[in-house]
Amino acid sequence: MALVMKALDDPFVVSMIDGARNYQRHYASQLDLTTHGTLADNDVAGQIHIVESLIEAKTNAIVIAPADSQALLPVASKAIAAGIIVIAIDNPFDERAQEAANVPIPFVGPDSRRGAKLVGAYLASKLQAGDEVGIIEGPANDRNAQQRTLGFRDATNAANLRIAAADGADWTVASGKAIALQMLYAHPAIRGLMCANDNIAMGAIDAVRIAGKQGRVLVTGYNNIDAVQPMLDDGRLLATVEQFGARQAVFGVDVAVKALLEKRRERDLSPYMETPVQLVTKARTKGFRFGAS
Numbered sequence: 001m002a003l004v005m006k007a008l009d010d011p012f013v014v015s016m017i018d019g020a021r022n023y024q025r026h027y028a029s030q031l032d033l034t035t036h037g038t039l040a041d042n043d044v045a046g047q048i049h050i051v052e053s054l055i056e057a058k059t060n061a062i063v064i065a066p067a068d069s070q071a072l073l074p075v076a077s078k079a080i081a082a083g084i085i086v087i088a089i090d091n092p093f094d095e096r097a098q099e100a101a102n103v104p105i106p107f108v109g110p111d112s113r114r115g116a117k118l119v120g121a122y123l124a125s126k127l128q129a130g131d132e133v134g135i136i137e138g139p140a141n142d143r144n145a146q147q148r149t150l151g152f153r154d155a156t157n158a159a160n161l162r163i164a165a166a167d168g169a170d171w172t173v174a175s176g177k178a179i180a181l182q183m184l185y186a187h188p189a190i191r192g193l194m195c196a197n198d199n200i201a202m203g204a205i206d207a208v209r210i211a212g213k214q215g216r217v218l219v220t221g222y223n224n225i226d227a228v229q230p231m232l233d234d235g236r237l238l239a240t241v242e243q244f245g246a247r248q249a250v251f252g253v254d255v256a257v258k259a260l261l262e263k264r265r266e267r268d269l270s271p272y273m274e275t276p277v278q279l280v281t282k283a284r285t286k287g288f289r290f291g292a293s
Contacts, residue, residue: 001033001256002054003249004047004064008037010171010199011225012245016065016090019246020253031257041171042139044068051075055082061256063249065090069143070097077103080266085259089252090245091144092272106269108252112144115241115277116151116194119220122239122279123192124159126218131191132164134183136176136204138196140168145196148222152194164190169200176203184211192218198225198240205236229283242278251275 003020005013017035024033036054038046044067054062055078062084066072073093076086080103092107123133135152138145149166156163164187169175179200180193184207193208195201201221208217214236221228221240231237251273259269 001031001061001063001253001260002059003033003035003253004050004054004062005035005037006041006047006065006067007039007043007171009039010041011227012197012223013037013065015225016245016249020063020249022246023250023253027257031253033253038067042067044071047072048075051079055079055084058082059084060260061085061087063087063089063252063256066093067091068141069094070141073097073101073103073105076105077101080105085256086266087252087256087259089248091142094143104266104271106255106266106271106273108255108273108275109248110243110275110277112147112243112277113151113154115222115243116148116196117154118151118277118279119222119239119241120152120155120194121158122281123194123218123220124155124161126238127159127161127191129160130162132162132187132189133192133194134164134180134187134190135166136179136183136193136195136200137166137168138171138200148196161192169196169203171197171199173199173203173206176200177207178203180204180207181210184208184213184217190217192220192238195219195221197221198223198228198237201237201240202227202231205231208236224280224284232280232283239279239281242280242284244276244278248275 036050088107165183193204198221218238224242
């Protein structure tokens, strides 16, 4: 079995790989797991190459967090046609593209829109109706990014906040910083920045510092990675969302294992197996371990 991820230097990706490897160690006699990733989150060509190689190697199952919800579908379809079980985690394949290709790929992961609405509503509780906020989105072709933007907008609409600006980043600290600086200088009345992941949020926090607006502009993130824990403690980050990456990878691999053992195909499985999301406003005290309650 193979786990195919995005950028290997992304802390959230690392947590997912660690979870899957921990799972494999408990079932080492039954499961041979290889892990793969790319140099950047949006390296679509890199992921396609990885999947092509796994097809040639006659892998039994591929659990993948697609870098692009549409562009990875053709190679995933090729894998399924070759008899390989394909399960999506973290980021689902585009529903319309699946329907057009007549290729159902089960998704094991969270409701990103619900998670974004949770953190957006918490930000709104600290502001007043009519206050201006900015949304720093993820890549436009990423379904998770799309859903988080929808969730942020759900929260701002419910609280009657005004979205002064919205722009897409590439999941990195540098892009979050650059876009946040543009927003803060172009819209000096902004009171909050909702960021599509924690990397972007860390860049936004630096932008707030540079602009001299600490305490006046609140920042939220998404993923609850280790790097933001001190920022939650000292208030630089108002809140983030925990989507339990390690568990998500474990669940995805477990679904693939059971499908193989029970000789079931993608069409026999539930199209969506939801994993939890949780609002986080304080630094965590301990992480998730496979087998822990």
